Amino acid sequence: MKEVSIGKNDIFEQKPMKSPTDPIIDTFKSRESHICVKSGNLSLPQCDTPGTPGTVTQRTCVFGGARIVLMPITDALHLVHGPIGCASCTWDIRGSKSSGSKLYRHGCSSDLTEKDIIFGGERKLYDSIIDLHKLHDPGAIFVYATCVSGVIGDDIKSVCKQAEKITGCRVIPVESEGFQHHNKTKGHWIGCDALLDHVIGTSVHENPTKYDINIVGEFNVAGDLWGIRPLLSYLGLNIITAITGDSKIDDISKAHYAKLNIVQCQKSSNYLAKKMEKKYDIPSLKVNFFGISSTINSITEIVEFFDDDEMKMKAEVLITNMTKNLDEELEEYRQRLKNKTVALYAGGNKSWSLVRSFEELGMEVILSGTKNGMKEDYERIMGVVKEGTVVVDDANSDELMKLLKKYNPDLLISGAKEKYIALKLKIGFCDFNHDRISAFAGFKGFLEFAKEVDAAVSTNVWDTVKTPNFFLKNDQNCKS
């Protein structure tokens, strides 16, 4: 490797933390402290720092973060105020299912062009909002700021206000300029703020009950919510809305009537729950419906919160019946998956919450990492993984490849961008992000999860694709 300079700017280089042992993989000096081993070199990986320029980052932008939180609201339109690319690369990618309106699957853009960059895009944005309202009469129109709309100084707030007055439709500004921060979690918060400021608390609930709850941070990817909702309904709970999976604006506007917020994706939505606690005095409970014991614990904790004898009884019946045949049905998969190893590289939440789920399948997590994790995320990971587990922050594609090669797990759990890195290394892959094809939540979802993991790890395709020695010899002959 040759050393090159960037001149006097070199002095601005970020000073790497000293790592006392040999680096785990060959990477940039400044990146070594982002990779650690439990009970090894560092207690926690360095995290939440700006990305290393020139690497193939797996991170996205603040706009993406905001969009992901809001996109599942089914009767809303999502208008991206920027050049066409911001919308055309990100529409209909969430994988969240709807039982009603399909409006949210449209990709809308104000399509800023050169002229708008020079003279400002506010007028075009206004006209676009009027267009969309006329055509679809949506529950709300979310207007997202992008890098360029931010730089040219378009005041989307006042445009939204004006358009709202004219249309009578909720027009909600989302101030999500992509460059704002290196961590897209900031974008999640901006999305949550848009709901807090403009939707939640704006309607009256006709028949509030003392069993009203919200499921916060559940996005109904592949239909997850539909595995959770019946469990809670059976207990006698009344779900006002999920925020935001399979939700409608009108339902979210009544969310402040809830007696409890249960928080599924804590990474994106704990922020919202905390703010609702402060503003409306609604307590929140962290739950996790991925995995058997996590689902049981979540149900138990919810029931404990309500302290209701009938509900307690129902919970017992529910858990007994739902788990009765589960072990039997899982047996086949457990046999094949026993002692197989797993690497997790997904959203902050999954990097710790799935560890126990894999133990329930007899598998072991040997690597866990996130793209945008913060200190508390890594503390939670460290709390659940075994000694010797590799924990990595913001691994770029080169580092991920090197880690997968070095530790050679049987399975990688991640998203679409990481999929083919694993597959080319002949490592099983299971999507746990937007592109997954099955719902994994709840008891029934766990069975689906076991099936998907089994398909990824146990397939005989990995045997089929082995290259026979004959070809390898041939290859050497060719070279010599």
Next chain:
Amino acid sequence: MSNFKENNMGGDSLHGKCHDKKFAVINPTRMCQPMGAVQAMMGLKNAMPLIHGSQGCATYMRFQLIRHYREPIEVASTSLSEKTVIYGGELNLLKALKNISEKQNPEIIGVMSTCLTETIGDDVNGMIKKFKDVNIGKNLPAMVSIPTPSYAGSHVEGYDKAVLSLIKHFARKMIPNNKINIILGNLSPSNLAEIKNIMKDLNVEPILLTDASENLDAPLTEETLELHKFGTSLEELRDTANSNATISVTKHNDSGAKYLEKVFGVKSISGSMPIGIKNTDAFIKSISDAMNVSIPKKIIRDRGRLSDVLVDAHAYNYRRKVAIFGDVDMVIAMARFTHEMGMIVEVLCVGTESPRFKKDLNELIDDMNHKPIVLENKDLHDFGMVLESNPVDLIIGNAYGAQIANRFNIPLFRVGFPIFDRIGAQRISFIGYNGGIKFVDAITNTIIDFYYDEEGYKFADKKLSFDTQSFETHI
């Protein structure tokens, strides 16, 4: 009575129809310039694309490319954030160039700008020069600035600008090489491979701009995770100035060809995409003329096979109404091909506007003796609206057409970019006679699957039954 529709909606009446939507784009059919440039960079050997902008630009473009090609795809980012936007992106770009030079050490780094960096006025060329100045004497990668402001044009211009920038940067006059340059556009690896096969058959050595045929349809090997080992090399880029001619099979990507003609006297030929009989004939002829080669028997037999399948399939396809959306050059060539197959080209939709598309369209209309409804600079919302009052039997376009096809309960035949809901987007073929054969087979079978029963009959009971109630009894 001709194929002309009585109440056909020409361009003007259509604007009336869409009057209620003037500004917003709903479900776009185009992407931005950096995306097109990245697609062009994918066909280079030992090169690294670097997007100078927010992290999201590189990541979302990779996301789209990865789920289409089902290959790992590497695009680096300068990861700009708020501070860098205020003070300019220079430090991030310099760091990125340093990191890529030290780590991957490619032969070429292509630096794409974005809407953000163009708006804040980053001088990418100046920054590259600065980086070179402080590293004099060191063996650095070649660094090419590709200006791609996302707020202008579309991915089509992006591809064009990338090829132009690469040619401008590398092309050097040396001795004539008796090769032909071919500028391709974003075609599937199978389609690119077919272009190479045709050249082999004609005994002509091409320089493809750019050749992603191996890179984006790679075997199951770890090598795929490294810098691309296949594709157009730096030497080939340099050598483009010494070729006999440049053929642009996507007219809208011919700026590089025009530059080579102007500066080095390399003849530029902008043709139609070789899809179907007439366009492929023209493509073969222009190469045969430019390179002074005769057409071998093999090619004549391939042409004969395509003619044969057109005849075999004609009864299924005759007067089937088709609607096509996508990139300009693909749409117009595909329209001609479906016409050649006997279909009626009912609706065409492109996300951009261009005089060359209009010219091609007029030629096509003359040949078809039928005027399709044409949506220029329109989106899939407009497309769906038009299909509402102009029903068709089949849609040809990318995966985003699925929602519309579903709405009208008609099949979608997937071509173009992106296709993320089916496997094998890398291997979709329609270029040349051989690609045409595969295309006719596949599209005809789609029609048979959808419009015929399991024995291959055209649901005879419904067609042949009649209602005696309506009989006139007084005879």
